[in-house]
Amino acid sequence: MTRRSPLLLSVLLFGYAFLYGPIISLMVYSFNESRLVTVWGGFSTKWYFELLDNDQILGAAWLSIKIAAVNASVAVVLGTLAAMALVRYGRFRGRATLETMVTAPMVMPDVIIGLSLLLLFVSMERLTGWPQGRGQTTITLAHITFSMAYVTVVVRSRLAHMDRSLEEAALDLGARPMKVFFAITLPIIAPALAAGWLLAFTLSMDDLVIASFVSGPGATTLPMVVYSSVRLGVSPEINALATIIVVIVSLAVAAAGLLMYRQEKRQQD
Amino acid sequence: MNQARNTASDASWQAGSAEPAIRIENVTKTFGKTYAVDDVSLDIYPGEFFSLLGPSGCGKTTLLRMLAGFETPSSGRILIDGKDVTQVAPYERPINMMFQSYALFPHMTVADNIAFGLKQEGMPRSERDKRVQEMMELVQIVPFAERKPHQLSGGQRQRVALARALAKHPRILLLDEPLGALDKKLREKTQFELVNIQERLGITFIIVTHDQEEAMTMSSRIALMRDGRVEQVDPPRRLYEFPISRYAANFIGSVNLFEGVVIEQQGDEVLLQCDEAGAVLRVRDSRKMASGMPLCLAVRPEKIRLLAPGEEGPNQLTGVIREIAYLGDVSIYHLELPGGKRVQFTQSNVQALAEQPLTWDQTVTISWRPDSCGALSE
Numbered sequence: 001m002t003r004r005s006p007l008l009l010s011v012l013l014f015g016y017a018f019l020y021g022p023i024i025s026l027m028v029y030s031f032n033e034s035r036l037v038t039v040w041g042g043f044s045t046k047w048y049f050e051l052l053d054n055d056q057i058l059g060a061a062w063l064s065i066k067i068a069a070v071n072a073s074v075a076v077v078l079g080t081l082a083a084m085a086l087v088r089y090g091r092f093r094g095r096a097t098l099e100t101m102v103t104a105p106m107v108m109p110d111v112i113i114g115l116s117l118l119l120l121f122v123s124m125e126r127l128t129g130w131p132q133g134r135g136q137t138t139i140t141l142a143h144i145t146f147s148m149a150y151v152t153v154v155v156r157s158r159l160a161h162m163d164r165s166l167e168e169a170a171l172d173l174g175a176r177p178m179k180v181f182f183a184i185t186l187p188i189i190a191p192a193l194a195a196g197w198l199l200a201f202t203l204s205m206d207d208l209v210i211a212s213f214v215s216g217p218g219a220t221t222l223p224m225v226v227y228s229s230v231r232l233g234v235s236p237e238i239n240a241l242a243t244i245i246v247v248i249v250s251l252a253v254a255a256a257g258l259l260m261y262r263q264e265k266r267q268q269d
Numbered sequence: 270m271n272q273a274r275n276t277a278s279d280a281s282w283q284a285g286s287a288e289p290a291i292r293i294e295n296v297t298k299t300f301g302k303t304y305a306v307d308d309v310s311l312d313i314y315p316g317e318f319f320s321l322l323g324p325s326g327c328g329k330t331t332l333l334r335m336l337a338g339f340e341t342p343s344s345g346r347i348l349i350d351g352k353d354v355t356q357v358a359p360y361e362r363p364i365n366m367m368f369q370s371y372a373l374f375p376h377m378t379v380a381d382n383i384a385f386g387l388k389q390e391g392m393p394r395s396e397r398d399k400r401v402q403e404m405m406e407l408v409q410i411v412p413f414a415e416r417k418p419h420q421l422s423g424g425q426r427q428r429v430a431l432a433r434a435l436a437k438h439p440r441i442l443l444l445d446e447p448l449g450a451l452d453k454k455l456r457e458k459t460q461f462e463l464v465n466i467q468e469r470l471g472i473t474f475i476i477v478t479h480d481q482e483e484a485m486t487m488s489s490r491i492a493l494m495r496d497g498r499v500e501q502v503d504p505p506r507r508l509y510e511f512p513i514s515r516y517a518a519n520f521i522g523s524v525n526l527f528e529g530v531v532i533e534q535q536g537d538e539v540l541l542q543c544d545e546a547g548a549v550l551r552v553r554d555s556r557k558m559a560s561g562m563p564l565c566l567a568v569r570p571e572k573i574r575l576l577a578p579g580e581e582g583p584n585q586l587t588g589v590i591r592e593i594a595y596l597g598d599v600s601i602y603h604l605e606l607p608g609g610k611r612v613q614f615t616q617s618n619v620q621a622l623a624e625q626p627l628t629w630d631q632t633v634t635i636s637w638r639p640d641s642c643g644a645l646s647e
C-alpha cells in the first residue's frame with residue numbers, strides 16, 4: 001500500500017465535512033425531541049408524525065412532485081428534439097448561435113428568467129386569455145423552459161458520441177427513419193434521457209426564485225413553503241422534511257448513477 | 270491488344286452478358302469545393318466480385334455510400350437492374366452494406382442483429398428464425414447467438430456484420446474495408462471465405478479496399494481510383510500486366526519505368542530511345558505512335574531474365590548489383606546501370622544454396638521480352 005500524506009487526508013476530510021456537515025447536522029436535529037433547534041433534547045421521531053398532519057406541507061410537496069414530473073417529462077421530449085436538431089441537422093447558417101442560445105437559460109440569473117416569464121405570462125393572458133391567472137401551469141411552463149436546456153446538453157453529448165453508422169445500418173436494412181429512431185437511436189441514448197429526466201426533476205424540485213415569480217396565490221411549492229416557514233424560525237418539522245427529501249434524492253441519484261454505469265459498461269466492451 | 274483495353278475493358282468482363290447489375294453514369298459528388306468523386310462511370314455485372322481500390326481519400330467510401338443511398342450524387346445517375354435509383358432512399362434499395370466499423374446494434378443480441386432486416390420486411394417468425402439460423406451457420410457463429418456484440422472478438426463481430434448484411438439475400442452487397450480490423454492471418458483466411466460465400470450465394474459483391482493484395486486475390490475486376498476518378502478498370506491480371514498509366518503501374522506491385530521517346534514502329538513493336546538506360550528498348554504495342562513522341566516503358570521485376578555470359582537477348586542492359594534483399598521465396602536485386610539508374614529484378618530461389626549466387630558488385634546482364642513489358646503514354 002502506498003503511504004498517503006496525512007496533510008492530504010486532513011484536507012480531504014475537511015472538504016467532505018464542509019460539504020456534508022450541514023446536511024448531517026440537519027438530519028440529526030430532525031430526530032431532536034426539543035422544539036428548540038439548537039438544543040438537544042433526546043431522540044424522537046415525533047416531528048415526522050407531525051409532518052404527516054401538516055396539510056400545508058403535504059399539499060406543497062404533492063404540488064412540487066406533480067410539477068417536477070410533468071416538467072421533466074416534457075423537458076426530456078423537447079430537449080431530445082433540440083439535441084437531435086443540433087447534432088443531426090448538419091451545417092446551417094447560425095448553427096453556432098443557436099447552440100449557444102439553447103444553453104443560455106443555464107447561465108442566465110434566475111431572477112431575470114423569472115421576471116421575463118412573468119411579464120410574458122401576463123401579456124399572454126391579456127392577449128389570448130391563456131394562461132388564466134398564475135399557478136401550477138405557469139410554474140410548470142417556466143420550469144420546462146430552463147430544464148429543457150439542461151436536457152439538451154446532456155442528450156446532445158450522448159448523441160454526438162453515438163456512432164452514426166448504426167443508424168445508417170438500420171436504414172440500409174430497410175427500417176424507415178421513424179423506426180430507426182425508436183428501435184436504434186432511442187435505446188442507445190436512453191441512459192442520457194434518464195439522466196436528463198432526473199436532472200430536470202431535481203432542478204424543478206429545487207427551484208425557489210423562478211417559481212416565486214410566476215406562481216399565483218393558489219400554488220405554493222415545497223421550496224416556497226420551506227423558505228417562508230424558515231423565516232419565522234427553523235422548526236424541527238422542516239428538518240424532518242428536509243431529511244426525507246435528502247434521502248429520496250440520494251437514492252434516486254444513486255440509482256441513476258448505477259443505471260448509467262451499467263449501461264456504459266455494456267456498450268463499450 | 271493494348272488498343273482494345275481502354276475502351277472495351279468494361280464490357281470485356283463476360284462478353285455478351287446480361288445487362289449490368291449496377292450502372293454508374295457520370296457520377297460526381299462534391300463536398301464544398303472538393304471533388305470526392307469526379308465523373309465516374311462504371312458497369313458492374315451480376316455475380317461479380319468487384320473491388321474499388323485506391324489510396325486514402327480517393328473517394329472509395331463516398332462512391333460506395335452513394336450506391337447505398339446515404340449520399341446523393343451532385344450529378345449523374347445510378348441504375349440498379351436498369352432502374353434509376355439515384356433519388357431512392359436507402360431503405361428501398363435492393364442493396365445491403367457491411368460497414369467498416371461493423372455497426373452492430375449494441376443493445377441487441379447477435380440473433381436479433383441478424384434478424385433486424387428480416388423484421389423490417391415483415392417476414393413471418395418461423396421463416397425468419399430459419400433464415401437467421403442459416404446465416405449463423407454460414408459464417409459459423411451459432412454458439413454466439415444470444416451474446417451481445419460487446420461480448421464478441423473482432424473476428425466474430427465481423428462475421429455477425431456479414432451475416433446481418435447477407436440475411437435479406439440482397440442482390441448486391443457493399444463491403445467497406447471489411448477486413449481492415451483483422452490481423453494478417455485472419456484476414457487471409459477470411460478473404461477466401463468471403464469469395465466462397467460470394468460464389469455460393471451468387472450475390473454481386475462490391476468491396477472497398479486500399480490493400481492491393483486483397484483486391485488482387487479476391488476480385489473478378491478492380492477499379493483503380495485516383496483523386497475521385499477511375500484510373501483503370503480491369504481484371505486483376507490485366508491490371509497487373511497491362512497498367513495504362515504510371516500511376517496504375519506503381520500502385521500495384523513494383524515496376525521499373527524507363528522514360529524515352531519513340532524512334533519508329535516495326536510491325537507491332539515500338540522502338541524507344543531511352544537515355545536513362547543508354548539503349549534502344551523494344552516494347553510490343555500496336556497503337557499508332559508518331560516518332561518523337563515521349564513514351565514510358567514499364568517492366569515488372571519478375572519479367573526480367575538474367576543472361577548467361579555470351580548470351581544475347583532483346584532489351585539487353587548491363588550493370589552492377591548494388592543491393593540484394595532475400596525474401597525467402599525470391600530475392601530482389603537492384604542493378605545500377607552505368608548512367609546511375611537503378612533497375613529492380615527478382616530471381617526465385619530454386620535451390621536452397623545456389624552454387625554461384627549473385628553477389629554485391631557483380632556485373633551482370635539482364636534482358637526482357639518486348640511482349641513482357643508495357644508502353645505507358647500517361
Ligand SMILES: Nc1ncnc2c1ncn2[C@@H]1O[C@H](COP(=O)(O)OP(=O)(O)OP(=O)(O)O)[C@@H](O)[C@H]1O
Pocket residue numbers: 300303304305323324325326327328329330331332479
Ligand atoms: N461528409 C464529408 N464532408 C466533406 N468532405 C468529405 C466528406 N466525406 C468525404 N469527404 C472528402 O471526400 C474525399 C473522399 O473521401 P472518402 O471517404 O470517399 O475517401 P476513401 O477513398 O474512402 O478514403 P479511405 O481509404 O481513407 O477511407 C476526401 O477528401 C474527404 O475528405
Ligand SMILES: [Mg+2]
Pocket residue numbers: 329330331
Ligand atoms: Mg473509406
